[in-house]
Amino acid sequence: MIRRIIEDDQPIREVARGFGISERTARKWLARFRAEGLSGLDNRSSCPRTVANRTAEYWIGVIKMLRREYRLTADEIAGKLNLARSTLVAWLTGAAWVA
Incomplete structure (x- = not known):
């Protein structure tokens, strides 16, 4: 071409x-x-280089603490932190989660 x-x-x-x-x-x-x-x-990846609405490290720490120490479900954590359940589920099932 x-x-x-x-x-x-x-x-x-x-x-x-x-x-x-x-x-x-x-x-x-x-x-x-x-x-x-x-x-x-050459072929290039279509995934974004950065994510504008990425979950802040502070919230990730709070999510980990609530999950590990209090054994809360994603629904319970979402309710307590006023975050979208889909955000928590994606984060908890993603590669970033280390039990």
Whole structure:
């Protein structure tokens, strides 16, 4: 695709249509190639680099303490800390939990 755009001087719109992608996606890949060369065309993870609403370390410590010392369920902890049950369940069942 990039070769057709750069070397063959074909219009981005036509090349994108030929590959079955949007013009916007073709321009994104072209910009990556121009900025990073061939390595810019490698597959990338789509997961975010940071999580804006990540549970603070303080709350994680409180959750651990309530779970270990008082043997509270996720529902009970959520009620006491006024946190979403889904947040607690995700945290308790995730890789971060160490019993």
